Structures are given as structure tokens and as C-alpha cells.
Amino acid sequence: MAVAEAIDLYTGRFDAFLKRRGSSDPAWLTTIRRNAFERFQALGFPTTRDEDWRFLPPGPIAEEAFEEAPAATLPRAAAAPHVVRQMRCTQMVFVNGRFSPALSGAGVLGSSGVLATSLGQALVSDPGLVDPYFTRCACYDRHAFVGLNTAFTEDGAFLYIPANVVVPEPVHILYLVAEGAPLVTHPRTIVVVGDNSQAKIIESYGGPDGQRYLTNAVTEIVVGENANVEHYRVQREGHHAYHVSSTHVFLERAAVFAQQAFTFGGAIVRNDVNASLGAEGIHCTLNGLYLANGTRMVGNLTAIDHAKPNCESHEIYKGMLDGQSRAVFNGKIFVRPQAQKTDAKQTNQVLLLSDDATINTKPQLEIFADDVKCTHGATVGQLDETALFYLRARGIGYSQARSMLVHAFASDIIDRVTIEPLRETLEETLLAELPKVAVIS
Amino acid sequence: MLEIRNLHARVGDKPILRGISLTVNAGEVHAIMGPNGSGKSTLAGVLAGRAEFEVTAGEVLYKGRNLIELDPEERAREGLFLAFQYPVAIPGVNNAYFLKAALNAVRKHKGLAELDAMEFMTLMRQKARLLDMDASLLNRPVNEGFSGGEKKRNEIFQMAVLEPSLAILDETDSGLDIDALKVVAGGVNALRSPERAAIVVTHYQRLLNYIVPDFVHVLSDGRIVKSGGKQLALELEEKGYGWIEAEGAQLHAVKA
Numbered sequence: 001m002a003v004a005e006a007i008d009l010y011t012g013r014f015d016a017f018l019k020r021r022g023s024s025d026p027a028w029l030t031t032i033r034r035n036a037f038e039r040f041q042a043l044g045f046p047t048t049r050d051e052d053w054r055f056l057p058p059g060p061i062a063e064e065a066f067e068e069a070p071a072a073t074l075p076r077a078a079a080a081p082h083v084v085r086q087m088r089c090t091q092m093v094f095v096n097g098r099f100s101p102a103l104s105g106a107g108v109l110g111s112s113g114v115l116a117t118s119l120g121q122a123l124v125s126d127p128g129l130v131d132p133y134f135t136r137c138a139c140y141d142r143h144a145f146v147g148l149n150t151a152f153t154e155d156g157a158f159l160y161i162p163a164n165v166v167v168p169e170p171v172h173i174l175y176l177v178a179e180g181a182p183l184v185t186h187p188r189t190i191v192v193v194g195d196n197s198q199a200k201i202i203e204s205y206g207g208p209d210g211q212r213y214l215t216n217a218v219t220e221i222v223v224g225e226n227a228n229v230e231h232y233r234v235q236r237e238g239h240h241a242y243h244v245s246s247t248h249v250f251l252e253r254a255a256v257f258a259q260q261a262f263t264f265g266g267a268i269v270r271n272d273v274n275a276s277l278g279a280e281g282i283h284c285t286l287n288g289l290y291l292a293n294g295t296r297m298v299g300n301l302t303a304i305d306h307a308k309p310n311c312e313s314h315e316i317y318k319g320m321l322d323g324q325s326r327a328v329f330n331g332k333i334f335v336r337p338q339a340q341k342t343d344a345k346q347t348n349q350v351l352l353l354s355d356d357a358t359i360n361t362k363p364q365l366e367i368f369a370d371d372v373k374c375t376h377g378a379t380v381g382q383l384d385e386t387a388l389f390y391l392r393a394r395g396i397g398y399s400q401a402r403s404m405l406v407h408a409f410a411s412d413i414i415d416r417v418t419i420e421p422l423r424e425t426l427e428e429t430l431l432a433e434l435p436k437v438a439v440i441s
Numbered sequence: 442m443l444e445i446r447n448l449h450a451r452v453g454d455k456p457i458l459r460g461i462s463l464t465v466n467a468g469e470v471h472a473i474m475g476p477n478g479s480g481k482s483t484l485a486g487v488l489a490g491r492a493e494f495e496v497t498a499g500e501v502l503y504k505g506r507n508l509i510e511l512d513p514e515e516r517a518r519e520g521l522f523l524a525f526q527y528p529v530a531i532p533g534v535n536n537a538y539f540l541k542a543a544l545n546a547v548r549k550h551k552g553l554a555e556l557d558a559m560e561f562m563t564l565m566r567q568k569a570r571l572l573d574m575d576a577s578l579l580n581r582p583v584n585e586g587f588s589g590g591e592k593k594r595n596e597i598f599q600m601a602v603l604e605p606s607l608a609i610l611d612e613t614d615s616g617l618d619i620d621a622l623k624v625v626a627g628g629v630n631a632l633r634s635p636e637r638a639a640i641v642v643t644h645y646q647r648l649l650n651y652i653v654p655d656f657v658h659v660l661s662d663g664r665i666v667k668s669g670g671k672q673l674a675l676e677l678e679e680k681g682y683g684w685i686e687a688e689g690a691q692l693h694a695v696k697a
Contacts, residue, residue: 385492390529390583393489394543394599395517395550404542408533408582 002063003045009065011041014151017068021154026127029134033151036140040147055328055360056299061242061268066184066214068152069096074178079103082174082206082236087421089170089202090116096178097185098155107169115160116171119188122158129160133190137220137248137276145244145270149186149218156188159201163194163224170200170419175215177207177241184214191231195224195252200419202232205245206265209238217245223255225279230258230418236429237265239296246272253279260416262426263290263298264433270299275313277304277339282311289318289413291433292325292357299328306339315346318413320406321357328360333374335367342369346376351383351409403434442467442607442638443488443508448499450487457483459663460499465607468635472649472674473642475660476682481642482526484660485611488640489523490516503607517543518550520606524596524613531583536595537565539583540602547603568601572628590621597628608632608639614648626651646678659685 014037018030025033045062046053074095083091090107093100099118109116115126122130140147157173175187193199205215215237223229237243243266251257263269269292275284284304292298304313319327331346350359363376383405391401410430417423443465450458457480465471475481487494488501490513501508504519511519531539544564545555556564569576574594584592593613600608610629614622629639629652641652649657649671657673658665659682667673667685677685 384529384531386529387531389491389513390525390531391534391539391543392513393517393523393525394539394603395514395546396539396542397514397546398512400542400546401514404534404539405531408531411533 006063006065007041007044010148013065013068017152024124026123026131028131029123029127032135036147036150039140040144040151043142043144043147045144052301052330056268056270056297056326058244058270059268061214061244064182066182069177069183069185069213070180071098072096072178072180074100074103074176076103078178079174079176082176082204084172084202084421084425087170087172087419089172091172091174092116092118092157093174093176094118094155094157094187095176096183097175097187107171109169110167111162111165113162114165114167115158117158118155119153119158119190120155130158130190133192133220133222135220136222137250137274138218138246139248143246143272145216146218146246149188149216153186153188153218156190159189159191159199161193161197161199163196165194165197167197167199170202170422172202172204174204174206175217177211177213177215177237179208179211182212182214184216187215187217189217189219191219191221191229193221193223193227193229196226197224198228200230200232202234202419202422204234204236205243206236207238207241210240211238212240212242212267213238214242215244217243219245219247221247221249221257223249223251223257225252226254227252228256231260232417232419232422233259233261233271234426235261235263235265235269235271237269239265239267239294241266243269243271245270246274249273249275249284251275251277251279251282251284254281255279256283258285259287260413261286261288261300262413262429263288263300264429266296266298268297271301273300273302275302275304276307277311277313278307280308280310284311284313286313286315287317287413287416289410290327291320291410292327293322293436295324297326301328301330301332303332304334304344306333306335306342306344308338309340309342311339312343313345316413317348318409319350319359320353320410321350321359322353324354324356326358329378330362330364331376332364333366333376335365335369335372335374337368339369340371342372342374344372344374348378349409350380351406352380353383353406406434407431442504444502446500446502448484448487448501449497450483450494451497452483452493452495456497457494457663458487461660461663461665463658463665465638465640467606467638469656470633470639470641470652470654472654472657473640473660474644474646474657474674474677477644479660480663481644481660482611485523485526485609485640485642488609489513489521514546517603518547522600522603522605522608524593524600524608524610526611526613526615528584528592528596530585530587532585534583536581536583537561537579540565540599543599544602564602568598571601571631572598573624574598589616590618593617593625594621597625601628601632604632606637608637609642610639611642612644613641614643614645622648623651646674649674661685
């Protein structure tokens with residue numbers, strides 16, 4: 001299918017969608033949906049002519065108008081691999097983009113003022129609470145997929161934490177896809193953390209292996225003054241899935257935000273993270289780990305916008321690529337004229353495990369202030385042959401030695417996870433995925 | 442235990458070993474000395490299975506098997522151990538975890554049960570005491586941030602844990618102060634037994650005061666040009682390598 005044809009199909013579906021939503025959407029939302037869809041039509045899908053998509057065009061994602069995912073149920077056993085074992089938490093599960101009360105469970109939220117609900121529910125019960133935050137951070141003007149999500153999203157997680165609350169248990173937001181025809185979901189996650197509050201949030205994605213489907217996710221996070229948020233992104237989609245996501249973070253004065261993003265699944269994956277540091281004294285960390293093999297493609301594009309003085313940002317992205325997989329890393333750091341005493345550090349390390357894997361890595365620092373500390377480093381390499389020999393010379397077999405080295409490379413990021421059951425789960429996932437990636441060659 | 446016959450090896454196009462023959466029997470300690478570039482480390486590397494060295498002629502029998510055909514890990518499991526001249530730092534791989542994997546690979550090969558965590562830790566503590574090693578090094582990544590002396594000590598520590606039949610020490614003494622040298626030598630001597638053998642590659646005679654060899658061989662230009670008892674090392678210390686190299690050159694001139 002041609003791209004133009006796909007857009008036409010989406011256009012037909014959008015009219016039907018609006019009709020179906022009818023009066024269940026507040027008027028402001030309908031307006032936003034129309035504007036967003038118009039922008040999507042005007043922008044069209046990105047191509048290699050767009051600088052941000054040059055090395056990883058959406059390809060088949062743009063050539064098909066995926067059917068809207070129908071409501072579906074998922075047996076508990078099918079969801080189980082994505083649930084973090086032995087983790088006490090508030091769990092919100094979505095199946096095919098819709099909230100599943102049966103699979104969800106309440107945990108301790110620390111205050112009755114905390115609202116952990118589905119976006120669909122919040123739009124009915126507290127539309128006034130959603131209004132200020134929906135599209136507060138996620139801008140659909142320039143990003144077609146954000147436009148598409150904004151136009152079509154029906155559900156997602158809405159987590160609202162008022163000021164001065166420490167949420168004692170993690171909140172796990174889990175988006176799952178059931179088996180079925182090629183379909184699309186547009187999950188929307190909105191997280192608002194009030195001044196001086198504290199929370200750990202996990203956002204997970206999973207779906208059946210061997211099935212083609214598209215997840216087009218948008219997450220908006222507002223972190224209030226002096227608040228502290230840890231955000232974990234665990235993407236374990238099926239290996240034939242397409243996953244396009246963007247996370248938009250707005251940080252207020254002295255806020256501390258740390259994201260660890262793990263990409264294990266997906267045939268074509270594109271993650272954007274935009275962090276806006278709009279006040280002084282902010283600490284922002286964006287770390288990521290991604291694995292790809294076969295012909296899979298993974299793109300990570302991060303943008304950190306230092307607008308005010310005395311903020312710090314730290315970024316480490318690590319990738320492991322085997323087979324003919326391809327990856328793109330683009331790390332933008334903007335330091336605006338006012339943002340003196342900025343301390344920004346960016347590192348991107350890639351391990352190429354085969355001769356045919358490709359990485360395009362591009363640090364992009366735009367600095368307009370003169371009293372700042374900004375460093376970046378990108379390394380691309382193979383496994384260290386001398387280390388491999390050293391391990392083998394002690395009796396450790398070739399493939400085990402190889403896994404040990406690959407694992408050592410990755411564990412650096414996993415070790416930063418502060419929720420122990422999650423760290424263990426990620427460790428297990430890594431060990432399960434490694435043999436697929438670090439195959440004996 | 443080890444029989445090297447007319448061994449030739451090269452790195453790229455450059456021949457390094459040019460006909461080495463050497464027999465090492467169980468219970469013996471052989472010292473290999475020689476000036477820089479004589480091929481000492483190449484010999485050690487070829488025996489351990491370093492891929493960059495290509496054997497072009499000759500053969501090496503180890504416990505009756507063709508050593509050259511074995512992968513490095515198979516050699517190690519068969520009891521061959523190389524103490525590296527330059528131990529490799531491996532960030533992210535815990536020293537104790539690494540050594541447990543190595544020991545269990547060797548034990549499995551021998552048909553012995555793998556050690557569990559408790560048994561392994563007990564063994565580690567015992568061996569660490571033997572080498573006067575700071576136990577905190579065990580929980581650090583392999584050789585990462587270790588001083589030169591700590592790295593060499595770690596090599597001997599690994600050797601003590603793995604208890605090889607044939608240990609090859611590649612300039613383990615280089616850069617060690619006298620106290621560390623004594624500790625390292627003590628570790629090697631503790632392993633001496635009628636069933637084991639060692640090849641000690643060194644540039645200096647000093648180590649041989651502490652690890653007393655049964656034989657000393659002098660390597661020059663890829664060949665063994667002189668062999669003798671432990672007194673040969675003392676002679677070398679006194680006169681330097683010059684006279685042997687001159688003798689060797691003469692010998693080749695005559696042959697030619």
C-alpha cells in the first residue's frame with residue numbers, strides 16, 4: 001500500500017472514530033483531536049528527507065493503515081510474563097489499548113489524593129483534571145506519530161500525584177496486545193507529580209511474538225518543584241511488532257528525574273525522549289539499553305533542553321547489535337543562552353556483534369551559553385578479543401565467554417534500577433535475550 | 442608432559458619462533474630466558490592458544506595430545522595455565538564470578554562435581570590467604586583498577602585455585618617489588634609436585650632465586666641457543682646475553 005493511500009484510510013477511520021466517540025469526549029478534546037489529525041495529514045509520515053528519520057525511515061509502518069485494535073481480553077497466564085514477580089505495586093494493565101480491571105490491582109499509593117486510573121475513566125470522572133495536562137508536553141505540531149496518537153487515543157494511564165506525597169510502591173503501567181490481525185494501539189500515558197512528591201513508575205509494553213502490530217505510544221510526564229521521579233520503560237514487544245513511542249518530560253525547579261529505557265523487542269522501534277529543563281537546579285538522567293538481532297531496527301532519539309542555569313543532565317545509552325540489525329542514536333542537547341553552569345554529559349556505546357550490523361550514532365550539542373560543562377562520547381566496537389582470550393585461557397568456553405562479556409556491557413545499565421524485583425526481571429530478560437543476540441558465530 | 446618438536450610460528454608475515462624443541466617432564470621446572478624480542482612470550486602464547494600466532498611447522502604434544510589442535514579453553518581444562526604478562530582488565534565481570542565459572546568448567550571437564558557458592562568461597566578465602574591477597578579484590582571486576590602487582594598476584598591466585606598440571610608464567614616477575622616477588626614465588630612453589638610442571642619465562646635471573654629451576658634455556662632469535670642447569674641463569678646474570686647471542690650467531694654461521 002502506498003503511503004498516501006494509508007493516510008486516506010486513516011482519514012476515513014478518523015471520521016468514523018469521532019462519530020463513535022460522540023459525546024463521550026469533552027468538547028476540548030474533540031477540538032484537540034481534530035487539530036492533531038489535521039497536523040498529521042499535513043505532515044504525512046516522515047521519510048528519509050526528515051533529518052530525524054534519515055537513517056531509520058518508518059518504512060512499512062507508513063505503508064499500512066493498521067486496523068484499530070478491537071477490545072480484547074487476555075488470560076492472566078498470557079499477561080504473567082510481563083508482570084514483575086514479587087513486586088508490590090499498583091498495577092494498571094491495558095489490553096489492546098483498553099484498561100483491563102481484571103488484570104489490574106491496587107497497591108499502596110500513600111495518599112487518598114493520588115489518582116491512578118485509566119485515562120478513559122478520568123475523562124469521564126475528572127475531565128477538568130486531565131485538561132491541563134493532555135498535550136501539555138507532547139507537541140503534535142512537528143511529529144506525525146504524536147498527531148496520530150492524539151487524534152485516536154482512547155485510553156491509557158492517568159497518574160496524578162498531588163504535592164507532598166511519597167508514593168511508597170511503584171506504579172506499573174502495562175500495555176499488552178492480544179493475538180489477532182495486524183492492528184494498532186495508541187496508548188497515552190499521563191503522569192503528573194506534584195511539588196515535593198516522589199514516585200517510581202514503570203511503563204511496560206508487550207505483545208505476541210510472530211505477530212505484526214503497531215504500538216504508537218505517547219507519554220507525558222510533568223514533574224513538579226523538588227519532586228523526584230524514577231521512570232522505567234520496559235519494551236518487550238514481540239519480535240515482529242512495530243513500536244513508535246515518544247516520552248515528553250517537563251521538569252520544574254529542582255526536580256529530579258531519571259529514566260532507564262530498555263528495548264528488548266520489536267522489528268522496527270523508534271523511541272523519542274524529550275526532556276525540557278525549564279527551571280534551575282534540575283537533575284535529569286536518561287539512560288537506555290537496547291538489543292537487536294536479525295533484521296530488526298532500533299532508533300533512540302533523545303533531546304534535552306537546558307533552558308535555565310545550574311541544571312545537570314546525564315545520559316548513557318548502550319546498544320548491542322547482531323545479525324543485520326540497524327540502530328540509530330541521536331542525542332540532542334540544547335543549552336540556551338540563559339543556561340549558564342549547565343553540566344551535561346552524554347555517552348553512547350555500541351557493541352557490534354556481527355560484521356553486518358550497523359549503527360548511526362550522532363551526538364548533537366547546540367550550546368549558546370559560555371560557562372557550561374558539556375561532554376559527549378560515542379564508542380562503537382566489537383567484543384574485546386584479548387578479554388575473550390583471557391576468559392577462554394581459564395577454561396571458560398567460547399560462547400559462555402562471549403555472553404559474559406556482552407552481559408558485562410549491559411549490566412552497567414541494569415544495575416542502576418533501584419526496584420529490586422524489576423532489576424531481577426530485567427536481568428532474566430537480558431539472559432533470555434542474550435543467546436538470540438550473542439549467538440556463536 | 443610437554444614435548445615441543447621443531448616449532449615454528451609467526452605473527453602475520455614475521456617468523457618469530459624458528460625451530461624450538463623442548464621436553465618438559467612432570468615434576469620439572471624449566472626457566473626460559475632471553476633478551477627482548479627473542480620469542481619468549483610468543484612461545485608462551487602459542488602454548489596457550491593465542492589466535493594471532495600461527496604455527497607454521499613442528500608439533501607440540503601435551504599429555505600425548507596434539508596441543509595445537511585444541512581450543513584455548515580445552516587446553517585450560519586439560520590443566521594448562523598461562524599466567525599473562527599483561528593480565529586483561531574486564532570491566533563488568535566480577536573476579537569471583539569469573540573464577541567460579543573457570544573452576545567449574547575445569548572440574549566439569551574432569552568429571553568432578555561443580556562447587557556450590559559456599560564451597561567456592563571457602564576455597565577462595567583459603568587461596569587468598571596463601572597469596573596474601575586483599576579479599577576485596579575478589580569482589581571487584583577482573584583486574585579492573587588493579588595495580589601492576591595486584592594483577593600479577595591475581596594471576597598466581599587464579600593458578601592456585603585452578604591447580605594446573607602445567608603452569609606457564611610469562612614474565613610474571615616483571616615490575617614486581619621484592620615482597621610481591623616472594624609471594625608470587627611462594628604461590629608457584631606451593632604447587633610444585635611430582636605430578637606438575639612449570640615453565641617460567643623471565644627476563645631476569647632474580648625470580649629464579651625463589652623459584653629454583655631444574656633447567657634453564659636461553660632463547661635467542663626464535664631458537665634455544667643454550668640449555669643448562671640453574672647455574673646458567675647466574676652466568677647470564679653476570680655476563681649478560683651478549684656472549685650467548687654471539688655464540689648463537691657463530692653457530693648459525695657455521696651451519697649455513
